[in-house]
Structures are given as structure tokens and as C-alpha cells.
Amino acid sequence: MSRLLVCSPDYFGIEYEINPWMRRSNAVNSEQAIRQWHHLMQVLEQDVGVVLDRMKPVPGLPDLVFTANAGIVVGGKAVPSRFRYAERQKEEAYFEDWFRGQGYEVVTLDPGRFFEGAGDLLGFPDTWFGGYRQRSDITVFPTISGWFHREIIPLELVDKRFYHLDTCLCPLSGGELLYFPPAFDLYGQEALAERIASSRRLVVQEAEALRFACNAVCVGKHVVLPAGCPETESLLTSCGYLPHPVPLDEFMKSGGSAKCLTLALD
Amino acid sequence: MMHDQETVLLQGHIIDSLILAKVLDTILMMGGTFDLQDVQIGKTREEPSRARIIVRASSAKLLSEILHAIQPHGASVESERDCRLSAAPEDGIFPDEFYATTHLSTQVRVRDRWVEVEQIEMDLGICVDLVNLTARTIPMGQVKRGDMIVIGREGVRVIPLQRPRERDVFSFMESQVSAERPHGHIIGDIARRLVQLRTGFREGKAGSKVLLAGGPAIVHAGGREALAWLIDEEFIHVLFCGNALPAHDMEVDLYGTSLGYGHVAGRVVPHGHEHHLRTINRIRAIGSIEAAVRSGIVKTGIMAACVRRGVHVVMAGTIRDDGPLPGVITDSLEAQATMRRAIPGIGLALLVASTLHAVATGNLLPATVPSVCVDVNPAVPTKLADRGSFQAVGLVMDAASFLRELARELGARL
Numbered sequence: 001m002s003r004l005l006v007c008s009p010d011y012f013g014i015e016y017e018i019n020p021w022m023r024r025s026n027a028v029n030s031e032q033a034i035r036q037w038h039h040l041m042q043v044l045e046q047d048v049g050v051v052l053d054r055m056k057p058v059p060g061l062p063d064l065v066f067t068a069n070a071g072i073v074v075g076g077k078a079v080p081s082r083f084r085y086a087e088r089q090k091e092e093a094y095f096e097d098w099f100r101g102q103g104y105e106v107v108t109l110d111p112g113r114f115f116e117g118a119g120d121l122l123g124f125p126d127t128w129f130g131g132y133r134q135r136s137d138i139t140v141f142p143t144i145s146g147w148f149h150r151e152i153i154p155l156e157l158v159d160k161r162f163y164h165l166d167t168c169l170c171p172l173s174g175g176e177l178l179y180f181p182p183a184f185d186l187y188g189q190e191a192l193a194e195r196i197a198s199s200r201r202l203v204v205q206e207a208e209a210l211r212f213a214c215n216a217v218c219v220g221k222h223v224v225l226p227a228g229c230p231e232t233e234s235l236l237t238s239c240g241y242l243p244h245p246v247p248l249d250e251f252m253k254s255g256g257s258a259k260c261l262t263l264a265l266d
Numbered sequence: 267m268m269h270d271q272e273t274v275l276l277q278g279h280i281i282d283s284l285i286l287a288k289v290l291d292t293i294l295m296m297g298g299t300f301d302l303q304d305v306q307i308g309k310t311r312e313e314p315s316r317a318r319i320i321v322r323a324s325s326a327k328l329l330s331e332i333l334h335a336i337q338p339h340g341a342s343v344e345s346e347r348d349c350r351l352s353a354a355p356e357d358g359i360f361p362d363e364f365y366a367t368t369h370l371s372t373q374v375r376v377r378d379r380w381v382e383v384e385q386i387e388m389d390l391g392i393c394v395d396l397v398n399l400t401a402r403t404i405p406m407g408q409v410k411r412g413d414m415i416v417i418g419r420e421g422v423r424v425i426p427l428q429r430p431r432e433r434d435v436f437s438f439m440e441s442q443v444s445a446e447r448p449h450g451h452i453i454g455d456i457a458r459r460l461v462q463l464r465t466g467f468r469e470g471k472a473g474s475k476v477l478l479a480g481g482p483a484i485v486h487a488g489g490r491e492a493l494a495w496l497i498d499e500e501f502i503h504v505l506f507c508g509n510a511l512p513a514h515d516m517e518v519d520l521y522g523t524s525l526g527y528g529h530v531a532g533r534v535v536p537h538g539h540e541h542h543l544r545t546i547n548r549i550r551a552i553g554s555i556e557a558a559v560r561s562g563i564v565k566t567g568i569m570a571a572c573v574r575r576g577v578h579v580v581m582a583g584t585i586r587d588d589g590p591l592p593g594v595i596t597d598s599l600e601a602q603a604t605m606r607r608a609i610p611g612i613g614l615a616l617l618v619a620s621t622l623h624a625v626a627t628g629n630l631l632p633a634t635v636p637s638v639c640v641d642v643n644p645a646v647p648t649k650l651a652d653r654g655s656f657q658a659v660g661l662v663m664d665a666a667s668f669l670r671e672l673a674r675e676l677g678a679r680l
Contacts, residue, residue, distance in 0.1 A: 126311070138285070138340040142278035142314050151311045153283040156339070187284040194282065 002219045004044065005073075005098075005263040007055040009037045009065045014254055018085045019163045021255030033250035037065070040224070040246045040258060047244055048222040053265060055098055061091050066256045067263040068166060070095035071117040074148055074266065078104040081117040084135050107147055115140040118263055119164035121152070124171050127195065128152045131165025153195070155188040161210065166259045170214045172223070176200045176239055178216065178232070180209035202235045215257035226257045270329040271322040271425065273303070274341040278314050281307060286317055289336045298323040298332045318344070349374040349421030351394055351414040358407055363417040364391045367403055368424055369633040374401050375421035385610065386632045392416040405606075407599050434458065436636040436657045449661055453668070456616075456638055456659075457675035460501045463613050467503060473613040475503040479627040480665070481620025482510035483642075485524045489618075489666035490515060490567055492673040492680055497571035501676065502616075504608050505572055505579045506623050509546075509587040509594045512555060512579075515568040517545040546589035554592045555579075580604050584622065606630055614638075619665035621646050633657070640668045 013028045044050050058064055069088070071080040078099040083089045099106050109115055120136040121144065123129045128145075130152045132138040141152040155165065159182065162168035168183035177196050181189050181203060192201070204213045213232040216225035223236050227245040236243045248257045280286040286305075293300045303318040319341065323329035333343060352361035369388040373380040376399055383392055384402040393404040394414045401416075409415065416422060434455040466474030484493055496502050514524040522529050526538025535541075549558050558564045559573035572579050581594040582601035595601040609630050615637040617624035624639055628650045631637060636657040639647040647660025661668060670680055 133338055138278070138338065139342070142340075145278065145312070145314060149312050151279050151282075153279050154285055154340070155283070156288075185288075187288045191283045 002048075002050040003053055003265040004050050004217070005053045005055060005067045005070060005265055006041065006261060007065050007067050008057055009033045009251075010057040011059050011062055012065045012251075012254070013062045015062050016087045018087055019255040020160050021252065023253075026253050028250055028253055036246070036248050036250050037261065040248065040261060043224055043244050043246055044217070044262070048217075048219050048224060050219055053102075055094075058094055061094070063088055063254065063256075064091050064094065065251075066119075066254075066260040067095075068260045069117045069119045069164075070263050071099065071115075072121055072144075073099070073104060073263065076105055077147070078106050079115070079117075079144060079147070080106060080108060081119075082109055082111065082113060082115050082140075084114040084116070109140055109143065113137045113140050115144075116164060119166050119260065122166055122169070122171060123150075123152075124175065126150065129165060129169060129171070129192075130154045131157045131169075133157050134160065134163040153191055155191065156185045157183060158185045159183045163255065164260075166215055167212060167255070168209065168214050170216045170218060170259065172202075172218045172236075172239075172241065173220055174239065174241075176202055178202045178204060178214055178236070180204045180206070180214055182206070183209070202232075202239065204229075204232050204235075208232050212252060212257035215259040217258050217262055224258050226252070270324070270326045271320055271423075272329060272333060273344040273346070274319050274321055274333070274336065275316070275344050276319060276339075276341050277316040278340060279308070280317065280340070281315050285339055286315075289319070289339050289341050292336050292339070293319075293321055293332055296323075296332045296335060297328060346375055347421050348376060348378065349392075349394070349416045350418045351396075352417045354409045354411055354413045354415055357411050358409060360391050360406055360409060361415050361417055365416040365419065365422055366390070367392060369629075369631065371425040371632070371634065373423050373425065374416055375423075376401065380423070385606075387606070387609075387630055389629065392422075405602070408603070435659055449663055449668075449671070452659060452661060453671050453675055456614075457672055459614055459636070460496075460672075460676060464500055466613070467500065473611060475611045475613060476501060477504040477506065477608070477612045477615045477627070478502045478618060479506035479615065479620060479623040480511055480618045481508070481623060482514045482524075483619035484511065484665045484669065485514040485518060485568075486527070487619070487664055487666035489669035490518060490524075492666070492669035492678065494566065494568050494571040495673050495678045495680065496669070496676070497568065497575055497577055499676065499678075500575060503577060504612065505568075505577050506605055506608075506627055507579070507581055508620070508623065509581060509583050509590040510542075511620075512569045512581065512591055513542045513546050513589070516549065516555070516558070516564050517542045519564050519567050519570070520545050520548065543588055546591055549591055550589060578608055580608055582623070582626070602626070602630075616640070617650065618668065624650060628658075640665060 012033055014022050014024050069081055071078055080096040114137050116135040120131040128150050130141040132154050134157045138154045141154050145152045162183035168180045170178040208229040208231055211228050212226050213229035216223050221242050223241045224244045227247040233243040299322045301320040303320055306316045308315045323332055367390045372383040372386055376394055381401045387403050390403040390405050392401055394401045435452045463474045463476055518524050518529045521541040523535050523538045523541045528535050552558045555569050556573050559570045564570050583590050583594040583596040612635055615635055617639040638659045639650040640661045641647055642664055644662045651658050651660050
């Protein structure tokens with residue numbers, strides 16, 4: 001049974017601007033955010049059937065809610081993130097403590113190189129993809145690849161609005177790839193096309209990509225994605241998936257959606 | 267010359283992700299060039315690949331821009347070590363393991379900086395000045411006890427020759443020597459270079475001097491007038507020769523013979539074999555070739571043209587010389603050092619009909635200087651071409667025919 005790490009949005013808000021979505025003037029409706037988050041949790045637990053591990057929120061760390069950026073966890077081993085922006089660097093110690101507290105073997109990257117966890121590293125069981133240039137450094141991937149014995153194909157992110165790989169690419173459990181090609185340069189698009197047959201590449205249209213249709217959580221045949229992406233939902237349905245749209249627009253004010261709010265723990 | 271370079275490493279899953287392709291494309295698109303030094307491809311999907319890339323650019327600024335552009339894609343500058351140095355144990359003796367130079371541009375790393383080795387020449391050592399952070403080549407015989415000499419190969423890099431920009435005979439990557447190749451277009455290309463260089467020389471542009479190293483066969487075979495014309499027209503600026511070339515050149519002026527043969531009639535003249543000795547004796551009595559020309563005793567020929575045009579002449583003697591003429595350097599190490607001092611600023615070298623002087627000059631020249639070797643004996647141009655410079659052109663032909671054809675190409679009426 002899948003387990004996901006989550007953190008409730010008690011202290012969520014826009015307190016700084018570190019991506020094009022964030023504007024301090026665009027205040028978060030806290031009650032609405034909490035309602036949306038609980039709805040997401042309900043869908044994940046009841047409809048999808050995952051187990052949720054809840055982390056304690058911390059005042060003054062509004063983005064701790066985006067647990068995808070805690071690090072990565074694979075086979076009992078955890079690599080905590082090294083955030084690019086000072087605003088989020090304060091979260092590192094909390095995530096690292098949580099991993100240690102749960103008994104994970106924690107492997108840390110040398111300081112001075114940035115890595116934003118499952119926000120920039122995701123993939124299929126044997127091939128992973130690493131987003132770089134915006135937040136994570138490409139040079140962390142060979143190190144992580146060595147630790148986990150997995151191939152990591154680096155992909156340059158060229159559109160500031162899609163600043164993490166999980167905002168524009170979502171590998172599905174059946175081997176299909178849900179993605180928005182213009183977020184990548186031509187080399188990245190070509191590398192994906194070389195690796196995945198065109199019938200298995202599900203291209204998201206720009207309007208829905210901008211609603212973070214790719215920021216989806218796929219567990220088995222279930223795909224939890226932000227509401228307002230009907231074309232993506234039909235695409236998923238046509239491939240045999242069961243889409244679960246959840247309204248998450250309060251979190252979009254911060255540049256995050258369903259996937260950003262969870263971290264897969266296996 | 268493209269000189270600035272840095273070695274970068276790229277590793278990880280760089281092949282399937284097209285990261286290597288992207289880095290190489292970026293280098294080219296920005297106007298740089300690269301050499302893939304070493305590429306190790308992972309044997310399985312999990313295994314990473316690794317590439318060592320030498321990035322070159324025409325300026326330090328462009329190089330830094332290129333490195334700046336490729337670093338975000340994982341290309342990291344390889345950490346390099348300083349060259350190793352050891353003090354010369356005695357005057358005239360290099361430390362063991364001394365680095366022996368090639369004739370290609372070379373840089374040594376001193377205190378984390380790449381320093382250009384000045385006056386590059388093959389088969390020498392490299393002496394580093396740690397106070398001024400400079401490096402220069404040094405011949406074995408000139409090293410002083412305590413000089414800091416580069417040892418081993420670490421921290422030394424040799425810059426391969428770039429293909430010259432000009433699309434002429436010197437830009438071919440091969441340096442074949444063949445008697446069967448037509449000479450006309452080669453001589454045409456040399457003539458065009460001479461015209462360009464003369465313009466540069468007159469404008470005081472660096473690297474515009476033309477060197478001719480020649481043997482007495484030029485005079486015997488009848489190339490004297492053509493060479494004198496080339497000198498008078500300011501196409502030649504430095505002359506390397508021995509005792510014989512000036513002796514027979516002035517013998518023609520004073521006696522009408524060269525090595526006793528009537529220069530015009532082509533017949534042996536009675537007692538003609540003495541003429542070159544009498545010539546040498548006469549010049550020795552006058553004191554110098556220059557005085558002989560200035561006083562009007564020697565009026566025509568190669569040496570007269572050199573004096574009129576202020577050509578820098580280095581005469582290096584040998585053990586079979588008669589006389590020798592005043593000005594001939596009989597100490598061979600001193601002669602070598604004098605020739606070496608005349609090399610900077612040379613933009614083209616013509617090595618004509620002299621095995622000894624052609625090889626000696628060839629050894630002194632950096633690979634960047636285009637050279638033409640003309641000899642009836644194919645062994646001489648072959649030996650020169652084997653130095654590994656693709657800017658060396660070998661012509662198997664008679665010296666006089668070469669010089670006449672070259673002078674005619676440049677407008678002489680001979």
C-alpha cells in the first residue's frame with residue numbers, strides 16, 4: 001500500500017516571492033486552503049486508498065506544506081533537499097529530522113549544490129528524470145544515480161512558470177508520460193521522444209498545463225489532479241486511468257498543486 | 267591563433283539525455299571549438315558516461331563566456347595542477363626528467379595560471395621565472411645552475427595547430443613531398459603570401475618578415491639574379507647562409523665565375539678554382555662585406571642587395587670553409603644563438619638548396635611559421651615535412667628555377 005508524506009497548511013501563505021506564481025498581494029484564503037487540503041486528503045485516503053504520514057507544520061515556514069520538496073525516499077534511503085532559495089532552506093532541518101525520526105537511512109549531498117527533492121526527480125521504476133536549471137543543479141544527478149543505481153536523464157527546464165519538473169511532467173504507473181513539451185528545450189523533448197513511444201506520451205495543452213494538470217499524483221490506476229483540466233482528464237480516461245479532480249486553486253497562488261503537496265514514501 | 271582553452275568534464279547520463287550534444291552544440295554556436303579527448307560510455311543504462319572536452323576559443327573573454335554557458339549543463343572545469351619545476355644542477359645541464367619542447371605553441375601552469383612559453387622551438391627545455399610568472403624556452407647549453415626548469419609532463423599543454431584561415435597551399439593538412447606535383451600553383455601561392463607580407467612589413471606589422479636560408483647552389487645554378495631582385499624589391503628581410511653563398515655570389519661580381527665556371531658562358535675558366543679564394547681574401551682585406559659594397563668594389567648580386575636593403579644576414583660557418591669571410595660566425599653555438607635571435611617576427615621561411623641550413627632553420631622555427639623547402643634532393647624537403655607541421659610545403663626542384671619563377675610571378679623581367 002502506498003504511503004505519502006503530507007503536512008497540513010496551518011501556516012500556509014504567500015510570505016515571499018520565489019516563483020512567477022507567487023505575489024504577496026494575492027493573499028491566500030486560509031480557511032479555503034485548509035478546506036481544499038482536507039478534501040485532497042480525503043480523496044487520497046478514501047478514493048485512492050493510500051496511507052498518509054502527517055508531518056507537524058511549523059510557524060514561519062509557509063511552504064512546508066509542499067512535502068514533495070522534502071527530498072526523495074527510495075527503499076529505506078532518504079536524500080533531503082538542498083533548497084536554492086534562503087527562504088526555503090530553513091525547511092531542510094525539519095525534513096531531515098523527520099526522515100531520521102522515521103528510521104530512514106539519510107544520505108546528504110555536499111553543500112553548495114542544489115536539489116529540490118521529488119519536485120525535480122521523478123520517473124519510472126528504472127528510469128528517472130531530473131529537472132535542472134531552475135532549482136536543482138544538474139551535477140547532483142550523477143551522485144544520486146550512483147546511490148540508487150538508477151539511470152537519471154537530466155532535462156533542462158526552460159520556462160520559469162514550470163520551475164520544478166513535477167509542474168510539467170508526470171510519469172504514470174502504466175509507463176505513459178503526462179507532460180507539457182514546451183517546458184523543455186528541444187534536446188529534452190527529443191530525449192523524451194527517444195525514450196517513450198509517441199502513443200505513450202500524453203501531451204497536456206497549455207491552458208491546462210498552466211492549471212498544473214501535470215502536478216498529479218498517480219497511484220495504480222488513480223490519478224489525482226487539480227480541478228479544471230477536463231481535456232487532461234479525458235486523455236487519462238482514454239488510457240484506462242481514473243481521474244480524481246480536486247479544487248486546489250489556493251495552493252496555485254503559491255505555484256503548487258496535488259503532487260507538490262505529497263511525497264511518495266515507499 | 268586560437269589559444270585560449272580549458273578542459274572540462276561532463277558526467278552522468280549525458281548521452282541519451284542529449285546533454286553532451288547540447289554542450290558541444292553550445293560551444294560551436296558560441297564560436298568556440300572542441301576536442302573530445304576521452305568519452306567513456308556506460309555499459310548499462312544505470313552506468314554513467316563520462317566525457318573530457320577541451321574547449322577552445324579565440325580569446326580569453328569568449329572562452330569564459332562559453333564556460334559560463336556550459337557549466338549549468340554540468341560541464342565542470344577540470345582541476346589542473348601546476349607544472350613541476352626543478353633547479354638546473356650545473357651550468358649547461360638540465361635536471362633529470364626535463365621536459366623537451368616541440369615546435370608547437372605550449373603553455374605551462376604556474377601558480378594556477380596558464381602561461382605562454384615564449385619563443386617556442388623544438389628540442390629545448392622550459393625555464394620558468396617565478397618572480398615575473400613567465401616561461402621561455404632555453405637551449406641546454408645556455409642553462410645556468412639554479413634556473414627553474416620544467417620537469418615531467420604535468421601542468422604542460424601543447425596547443426595543436428589550427429588550420430590557417432588562408433585557403434592556399436599552406437592550408438592543406440598534409441605535407442607531401444613529390445617531384446611529380448605541378449609547381450606552378452604552389453609558387454603562385456607563395457608569391458601572393460610574399461606580396462601580403464611585404465605590405466605588412468612596410469606598415470610595420472609584426473610577423474611580416476620573410477626569411478630565406480640558402481646554399482651556394484643558388485649561385486651555381488643561376489638563381490643569383492632572381493634572388494638579388496627579390497631582395498631589392500623588399501620581399502626578403504632576413505638571410506641565413508654559410509660562407510659559400512656570399513663567397514660565390516661576390517666571386518661572380520668580381521671574376522664573372524662561380525666556383526671557377528664562367529657564369530655566363532658556363533665553361534671552366536683557367537685557374538677559375540682560385541677565384542673564390544681570391545674573393546674571400548679581397549673581402550678580408552677590405553674588412554667586411556658591407557664595406558666592400560659601400561665602397562663600390564662589389565656592385566651586383568645577393569650580398570650587394572642585402573647591404574642596400576639592410577637585410578639582416580646571419581652567416582654560420584662550417585669545418586670545410588675557406589677563409590672564412592669576415593662576419594662568418596665560426597662558433598656553432600654562437601651561430602645558433604644568433605639565428606635564434608633573428609626568428610621572432612618571421613612570417614614565412616624559404617629554405618632553398620641547403621640541407622644544413624634548411625634543417626638548422628627548420629629546428630628553430632615554431633610550427634606556426636609557414637615554410638617552403640626547395641631542393642633537388644627529395645630527402646631534404648621530406649626531412650623538413652616530417653617535423654609535423656602542415657604549413658610546410660616541399661618542392662623538389664632546382665633552386666634557380668624556383669627563384670626565377672617566383673620572381674617572374676612577382677613581376678620581375680629576368
